[in-house]
Amino acid sequence: MPSEDSHSLNFLPQFTTREAPLSLNKSSGKNLRTENPTANFVLRSSPKLGTTPPPPSRQLHLTPSASKITDTRISICSVDRMTQGAVAVAPGLSSFLKSLKTTPADPSVEHFISLLKRRQIRNSRPCAIATTALMLRVVGEFKGRDAAKLMERIRQVGRRLTAAQPREVVVGNIVRRVLGLVREVLDENVGGDTNGGFDTGRNTPTQPHDSMTRPTLASSISTFSPLKHAAVEPMDASLHQSDMSESGELPKRPGLLTSHTSYAPASAAPLVNSLFGLFSQPTDTPSNASTPTGYTSPEGKSAHSLNLERLADLSKSQPNLDLRAEVMDGIKELQDELEQSDEQIASVALEHIHSNEIILTHTASTTVQKFLLSAARKRKFTVVHAETYPHDNTATHGILLTGRKREGHVHDEEDQWKPLTSVGIPVYVIPDSHVFAIMSRVNKVILATHTVLANGGLVAAAGAHMIAKAAKEHQTPVVVLSGVYKLSPVYPFDIDELIEYGDAGSVVPYDDGEFVDKVDVENPLYDYVPADLVDLYITNLGGHAPSYLYRIVADHYRSEDITL
Amino acid sequence: MSEPVVDEAAQAPPAPTEAANKPPAQAKSDATNPKPAEAGAPKKLSPAELKKQKQAEKQARRAQQKAGGEPPTQQKGPPQKDGQKQQKDSKQAPKDDKSRPLPVRRRPSQSSVPAPKDLKKEAKKDWKQVGLFFGHLYSQPRQHSMVGASKDVHPAVLSLGLQYSSYTVCGSTARMVAMLLAFKAVIESYQTPVGTSLARHLTSHHLSPQIDYLRSCRPLSISMGNAIRWLKDIIIKIDPSTPEAEAKRELLEEIDMFIRERVTAADKLIRDLAATKIEPGDVILTYASSSIVEQTILQAHKAGVPFSVIIVDSKPLFEGKQLARKLANRGINVRYYFITGVSHAVKDATKVFLGAHAMMSNGRLYSRVGTALVSMLANSHSLPVIVLCESVKFTEKVALDSIVGNEVAPAEELLSESERAALIPLKSQLPQTSSKADDKTNPEETKTGTSDVLKWIEGSDNLHHLQVLYDVTPAQYINMVITEYGSLPPSSVPVVHRLSTNT
CATH class of the missing domain: 3.40.50.10470 (Translation initiation factor eif-2b; domain 2)
Structure with missing residues (x-):
């Protein structure tokens, strides 16, 4: 038990600062096999593209700009667990999915990012499949009962993925769908005591440093949509602060955590494909069921802070709500949808x-x-x-x-x-x-x-x-x-x-x-x-x-x- | 580029190599006197034999359709070694098969030519493709060799024909000029037979085999048609009383003059005018390669106008690559796109210059396939589309779409060697049921070559590769046509055509 606790305590800093040692797999030459289609003549002629890895801490701030040249920046800090296996497959979707079974979420995120950057996973469908699988993993490994934190975690991963390859818009789509799933689960469980506007205001804010480093593409094309009537931008700084403190309260709820970890396997071994998955395996419902029906209510924007409190209440008041399992079910339905579309x-x-x-x-x-x-x-x-x-x-x-x-x-x-x-x-x-x-x-x-x-x-x-x-x-x-x-x-x-x-x-x-x-x-x-x-x-x-x-x-x- | 051609041309004179396979007597009669033999053959047949011949043809056709297998000659060949008519018959069968979609339009001089075996195969392949889109255009396979060319064909024409079929000489104007130059050689070496006059004999008996041979190598371009018409006109007008030497000299001078007036001088006028349309800062977009566009751009560059060029190119000839190289070597800023990126290319362009294969009388532009796409997108971006075209390429023909009249290119050209090589790894995944062609090749060869890829495609019944050379650009996409007569709207094309032909 203590080991899990320490793990979950490490959790937040781990992905914000990224000093966690990554097993750099420089020895395997095929990681450097840069089948990078965007290499320009200039860049192609520069001999050693991948030999000097950027420090891993810069991963978060890597901002691929719209210019096509920057895309060729290749980070080799991938954690390619596959290379240690016997099968030498060209890195791609299948190798990623295979390695996902045995790799924890964070290295998998890194792996996926590197694959995206090198265009080893490209085109909509492979990206969508990989993102969904990764999301399943991320949610599955998420330890905690706090919905806001789960969403922040998803959001964080999503931001990094979209920053890695902004033109694979599908990646962002899937992340947004997963976020929508979380909200949906919450809405259902909160039940009758919510008005229509419950979910709309609960916008877990972006972290302050991210507003600086957000890629230009994402910022300029997605900050406006007629679908959100000034819902997101007016979030003021105070709210950010309060929410930060809210999500920083993880150590305050050890009870919930320990009760929760009884579900989890005793190590950082995969959750998704373990016994846990047997119980949450969805019946093959047609994917139409997974598409949420009409959540567009833009009214009730005033209740932000109230909602945040409610959210916290929710985690406490409904201890038997298995948020994670429900979200994972939803993601599996999303996978079905991908398969059946x-x-x-x-x-x-x-x-x-x-x-x-x-x-x-x-x-x-x-x-x-x-x-x-x-x-x-x-x-x-x-x-x-x-x-x-x-x-x-x-x-x-x-x-x-x-x-x-x-x-x-x-x-x-x-x-x-x-x-x-x-x-x-x-x-x-x-x-x-x-x-x-x-x-x-x-x-x-x-x-x-x-x-x-x-x-x-x-x-x-x-x-x-x-x-x-x-x-x-x-x-x-x-x-x-x-x-x-x-x-x-x-x-x-x-x-x-x-x-x-x-x-x-x-x-x-x-x-x-x-x-x-x-x-x-x-x-x-x-x-x-x-x-x-x-x-x-x-x-x-x-x-x-x-x-x-x-x-x-x-x-x-x-x-x-x-x-x- | 022309070296291989010259080599082959050197072998040319003993043209009837085919004849060696035949019994000497027939070969002789065939080779030395093809026309009479051809004309005489049907007469010699008795009605019963005629019937037999027809039946044989029918059977051959049926057999070919059913089996889709070997050409009928192979089955029929051996037993019919005796008798000239049967030999004829065996030769005619495959020919009929080839030209069946069209009324037979081979000239007598050509029809005595037995097609070599690979040609027959090609014919069969084309035959498979006859159908949906350009079925009416598949006539006879393009000739890639001199085998079977009539002995009347002049060596200069022989080599030119090969240059046509291999795209070494390519482009409407270049082909016309090359043809006229070859005809000069033909006329120079021409001797009027006794009993006829040059005016009567030259065109019909000496020039037309040459033209037929060229046509068999690649269909004639509009400009070539115009030039041939003009040449025939000139020849007819020669006074029969003129001594032969003088008449020939006059003819040669006329041809030189024609080239000078209609091409060289016209090009100069056009590029002088068109170069003034290029202004500082312009981005000129052009498609593939046109000699007149190239001259215009170089002229403007020489005049010191700062501008850049975007070249859009397409498979399979990549002519734009040559143009890009030439322009870049002169220090012009060149960008190079494929046709798939054309919608990005037009965004940055300010003017579009296009070459032409022909301008039709309804104002439409008949040009290299893809031109219509470029001009459509340019027009939708409100870019001026300027066509540069000598008036010799104007034609009284009209067309509404690109399908009624076009030139079908061999389908194999669609896949380059490297593309075929890229497909080889698919071998294991090929559906096993595909065809007999596949079954044949699979056990025999462990190593697959690039030619096998073509066999897969040939072998699969429903997969066709389709390639044509031209398309028709609607007149509304074209803002201006620059000719040696000045610049005009496309609607004025018929007027200028009349002016230029009735002078």
Whole structure:
């Protein structure tokens, strides 16, 4: 018992100051295998990118700015437990998930951050899966009964994750969803004695030092949203202070802690995959159940301090409330949602594809492939596939030949599906330049997306904008498929901040030194597609007009959580 | 670049290498006198034999459709060694198969050419693709070798044809000029046969095989068509009484003049005018590579105007890379994008300069595929889109979309070697049911090469690679067309076309 206590006492300082020794894994060379797509020519030529690790304490303050060059800063203080294992896998989602089983939360956060920074986990779905798993771990290891502290902890992790890779907006989305879960659990348990505005004011504030170091991207694009009517910003400093003291009172409640630790295993061993998980394993409820229904009440902002007291009361007055378990259940439902969103989107395919259509799509998106496959069971149509050179062309050709992506998949065994061509759908691969030429024959454009923004616009693989625009010029409907998890409460005020630039070497190989020296080669990875070019969104909740998306955003994110 | 071509050209004169496979007598009759043989063959057939021939053809076709396997010649070849007509018949079968989607449009001089085996395979592959989009455009496979070229084809034309098919000579104007220069060589070495006059004989009997050969290497460009029309016109107008030497000299001079007037001088006028449109601080966006755009940019740079250039490029030729290199070597600030990044590129640009393959009479621009995308996005950003085009590239043709008329490129070109190599690791994941082509290759070869990737694609029944070379840009995206006659709106193209052809 004392060991656990000391652990939980160490807890707070550990993640604020970060002096905890990290097992630097410099010996394993593959950590340094920087498959970093954003390396510019300049940076690529500098020989030893990863050999001088920044001191770990700077991790918290690392602020990737919007400029594409800073992204290439690589921190190698990753804790790659995987490398100690026998299997030498390239670091990625699967290795992360594996290591997550055996690694405590904090090193896992570091690990994930390093993977994000090196783009070893990229794209929305792997990021979402990894973030959810990590959140489960973080919540599972959280020792304490204080909801405010739990939220602060989640928030803290979320801030660091989004700072590590601001353009993977999905990471922030998942963190916000988890925060929403905590609030939901609290709301349910507080029950009838709360008015509608209970949860809205309980905004665990950001820590003072963080306002200084918050990354520019996050600050400028997410500080405003029509969904939060001045809910967050007016939080005054006094409130911060009071709350800080509140959350600093951890030692005052040893009784609760000890009673709680009876749940926990006797060491820092994983909680998630231990026996504990057996009891909290959720029945496979459809993910719709996990989406909260209509928490938008912006009224009742006055009761901040009152609510904070209530929150503290809650932890004391309801000792049998297992906050952590409930939140973990919620996160598992979120995981189910992630898993099922493709199937749910695909299930409406027949409503959108009629016979003999010619459908244009691009990139190797599993969502789109499953959608089309589901339609192919009943209908005959033709697919025109733009190959998205140079980023995604290999994956595109691969998915058309074999029916699955080569990388980025967790469940490689179960997730196998047939290529479209094997179910009798003719697929025509065209280079990207042919989009306009072929558009006059196309009935429908189906786009995959990277992120959907609250204004109905989307960030998708480069080339999406010209495809959508060409479709608009030909009055061809554009359908965007996206799981709700990609839907972000972020408003795109500066679009360029959302656009990631990739490895210029895939445009012009580095062997061509003369060319590379003299010409600026640019390789944007994403396009922003404005909402007016999109006709329909299909999410796992159904089809929506782009103008309606703000409503779904409001359903899924609490307005207080929009700023992490 | 042209060395390999020259090498091959050196082997050219003994063109009918194919003939070596045939019994000597037939080979001789075939090779020395192709047209009469062709014309005479049907006459020699008795009705019964004709019927037989047709049946054989039909069977061949059926067999090909069913099996999708070997070309019919292989089954039919051996037993029919006797008799000229049967030899003919075996040769005609594959040809018919190839050109079936279109009315046969091979000229007699060409139809005596048996297609080599790899060509037949290619034809089959294209045949698979005939269908949805450009089915009407698949005619005959592009010729990549001199094998089977008619012996009438001049060596200069032979080498030029290979340069066309390998994209060594590429671009509407360059192809036209190269063709005219080759024709000069053809005319120089031309001897009017006794009994005919140069005006009557040259065009129909000597020039047209050359043109046909060039067409078989790559479809003629609009400008080439215009130039050929003009050349035929000139030849017809030659007074039959003119001595041959003089007539030839006149012709050569006319061709030189044409190149000088319609290309060299026109280019100078256009670039002088267009260079004035580049102002200090401009960011000029251009797509792929056009010689006239390059000249314009260099001229403006020489004049000391400070500006930068954005080059948008695309697969598979990456012509923009050459342009970028040239401009950068001259000290111009160049940025380079692929077409997928074009929506980012147009944000920073202030003007768009485009080259043309042709300007159509409805004001639309027929140019390298992707041009329409660039001009669409530029137009939506309110950037001026300026097309630089010599009037020799104007045509009276009209088109509304890019599908009715286009040039289909071989589908294999879609995947470069490195891309194919990148796909090799997928081998283990290939669906086992895919095709017989797969089954054939898998057990035999343990090591997979890049060519296997193509086989996978060829082998899978529903996967097609599609590539065309041009697209049509709507007139409303184009703000100005600069020609040697001055700058005009796209709607004035037909007027200028009339002016330039009726002088």
